[in-house]
Amino acid sequence: xxxxxxxxxxxxxxxxxxxxxxxxxxxxxxxxxxxxxxxxxxxxxxxxxxxxxxxxxxxxxxxxxxxxxxxxxxxxxxxxxxxxxxxxxxxxxxxxxxxxxxxxxxxxxxxxxxxxxxxxxxxxxxxxxxxxxxxxxxxxxxxxxxxxxxxxxxxxxxxxxxxxxxxxxxxxxxxxxxxxxxxxxxxxxxxxxxxxxxxxxxxxxxxxxxxxxxxxxxxxxxxxxxxxxxxxxxxxxxxxxxxxxxxxxxxxxxxxxxxxxxxxxxxxxxxxx
Amino acid sequence: xxxxxxxxxxxxxxxxxxxxxxxxxxxxxxxxxxxxxxxxxxxxxxxxxxxxxxxxxxxxxxxxxxxxxxxxxxxxxxxxxxxxxxxxxxxxxxxxxxxxxxxxxxxxxxxxxxxxxxxxxxxxxxxxxxxxxxxxxxxxxxxxxxxxxxxxxxxxxxxxxxxxxxxxxxxxxxxxxxxxxxxxxxxxxxxxxxxxxxxxxxxxxxxxxxxxxxxxxxxxxxxxxxxxxxxxxxxxxxxxxxxxxxxxxxxxxxxxxxxxxxxxxxxxxxxxx
Numbered sequence: 001x002x003x004x005x006x007x008x009x010x011x012x013x014x015x016x017x018x019x020x021x022x023x024x025x026x027x028x029x030x031x032x033x034x035x036x037x038x039x040x041x042x043x044x045x046x047x048x049x050x051x052x053x054x055x056x057x058x059x060x061x062x063x064x065x066x067x068x069x070x071x072x073x074x075x076x077x078x079x080x081x082x083x084x085x086x087x088x089x090x091x092x093x094x095x096x097x098x099x100x101x102x103x104x105x106x107x108x109x110x111x112x113x114x115x116x117x118x119x120x121x122x123x124x125x126x127x128x129x130x131x132x133x134x135x136x137x138x139x140x141x142x143x144x145x146x147x148x149x150x151x152x153x154x155x156x157x158x159x160x161x162x163x164x165x166x167x168x169x170x171x172x173x174x175x176x177x178x179x180x181x182x183x184x185x186x187x188x189x190x191x192x193x194x195x196x197x198x199x200x201x202x203x204x205x206x207x208x209x210x211x212x213x214x215x216x217x218x219x220x221x222x223x224x225x226x227x228x229x230x231x232x233x234x235x236x237x238x239x240x241x242x243x244x245x246x247x248x249x250x251x252x253x254x255x256x257x258x259x260x261x262x263x264x265x266x267x268x269x270x271x272x273x
Numbered sequence: 274x275x276x277x278x279x280x281x282x283x284x285x286x287x288x289x290x291x292x293x294x295x296x297x298x299x300x301x302x303x304x305x306x307x308x309x310x311x312x313x314x315x316x317x318x319x320x321x322x323x324x325x326x327x328x329x330x331x332x333x334x335x336x337x338x339x340x341x342x343x344x345x346x347x348x349x350x351x352x353x354x355x356x357x358x359x360x361x362x363x364x365x366x367x368x369x370x371x372x373x374x375x376x377x378x379x380x381x382x383x384x385x386x387x388x389x390x391x392x393x394x395x396x397x398x399x400x401x402x403x404x405x406x407x408x409x410x411x412x413x414x415x416x417x418x419x420x421x422x423x424x425x426x427x428x429x430x431x432x433x434x435x436x437x438x439x440x441x442x443x444x445x446x447x448x449x450x451x452x453x454x455x456x457x458x459x460x461x462x463x464x465x466x467x468x469x470x471x472x473x474x475x476x477x478x479x480x481x482x483x484x485x486x487x488x489x490x491x492x493x494x495x496x497x498x499x500x501x502x503x504x505x506x507x508x509x510x511x512x513x514x515x516x517x518x519x520x521x522x523x524x525x526x527x528x529x530x531x532x533x534x535x536x537x538x539x540x541x542x543x544x545x546x
Binding site: 143146244247264 | 417525
């Protein structure tokens with residue numbers, strides 16, 4: 001479709017992009033805002049793969065259109081593309097949007113953990129995360145999961161929404177490529193994993209096995225908890241725990257880095273990379 | 274010293290804490306602002322170890338003093354501690370300072386790379402970083418260096434200042450505990466390292482050796498470059514390069530995570546952890 005010029009920030013056709021920051025904090029019924037070129041490209045790819053995500057509309061800074069033509073061709077032809085001047089765009093978004101690239105996406109109906117696991121191959125690597133309330137950390141879990149070829153991410157219902165604009169950006173769009181579910185409790189998810197033959201590993205400073213020495217099995221899951229507190233004792237008693245050796249007296253790794261190290265080791269052990 | 278109450282944001286005794294964010298952008302002649310409990314504790318420890326850092330003054334939210342008494346006892350008794358109400362403190366800082374913990378530190382004269390290396394033990398692990406302009410990335414390099422027991426960090430003169438408030442916070446104060454220098458060019462630093470018997474390793478998607486298989490040597494240095502661009506070709510031709518295996522088609526790791534994985538592997542190979 002030829003881009004449609006928006007002259008008025010109150011135009012109802014781009015209402016979903018208004019005051020984005022405030023809307024970040026409220027539910028959107030499965031809709032989300034994709035921001036920036038990298039995430040837009042992943043959203044186009046999600047269409048191509050017939051996956052879990054649709055695009056409803058796109059809003060661009062007018063001088064970005066030409067440079068994005070290759071990505072825009074990746075979307076179905078009937079998706080409206082709106083363009084605006086910098087002044088109108090900033091007025092719509094409610095802040096200075098220097099990237100000038102926004103899209104409104106929608107997630108199709110979400111699968112539960114059981115259904116997601118039923119679709120996995122016999123050899124599988126899964127990441128599960130419980131109680132992650134920080135959007136940076138959620139985003140980085142997806143980024144690492146994609147980098148090391150994990151098949152799925154399982155979030156419990158207490159995790160924050162990975163489709164939140166900032167989480168999506170930190171994930172470099174991987175939330176749109178790695179199959180995931182955010183549903184049920186920690187116990188529900190552990191029960192499904194164990195019933196499906198997964199070796200369940202978590203990180204803990206007191207873990208029994210150095211992460212580099214974790215034995216491979218066909219189906220493995222890495223559980224990640226919150227930074228600072230780590231995994232609750234009730235989880236650690238039910239799973240196998242690994243440690244990442246660190247300098248004496250320190251347990252200082254950033255949660256994203258710790259997850260990255262553990263996923264690298266497990267993926268290497270499984271011979272996936 | 275008994276805390277001194279500050280009633281007026283214009284009080285000259287706390288002038289260095291005024292409008293912190295704007296001052297972040299300007300030079301401070303070796304002075305820096307430490308923010309938050311974690312960084313304050315590291316600053317106290319730096320005093321105790323007779324190291325590279327001094328504290329000039331401390332400014333606290335009045336209701337934080339009691340909870341911090343243990344940390345405050347770690348500072349020399351003649352360092353002034355100022356306290357203020359939330360309203361006055363926010364007025365001083367120029368924004369809402371919910372942590373309520375600030376200190377003004379000063380770095381003693383900086384050593385050059387040669388002098389720093391001359392002080393290292395025979396078995397050593399060093400991190401060198403070139404052209405890192407992002408404060409988050411600089412902070413995370415120090416955090417990872419501390420976690421995996423690196424002996425020193427060498428920054429070239431084009432890196433941003435690790436004593437910048439945000440870098441210091443992201444490092445969880447490790448900038449104050451890991452010896453470092455920020456001086457000279459990339460070429461100067463590589464020359465000093467090679468002259469001192471270091472095996473010089475860098476990360477590259479086209480690296481010859483998987484990072485897990487890097488052979489140990491007594492003196493090793495990991496070179497990290499900028500996210501996105503990575504190390505320049507002129508550096509890669511002079512050093513040994515390792516790769517971190519990733520899912521096909523991706524080179525998606527965050528710079529901090531990549532450095533964390535590489536340091537973990539090298540430190541394990543050296544038997545340091």
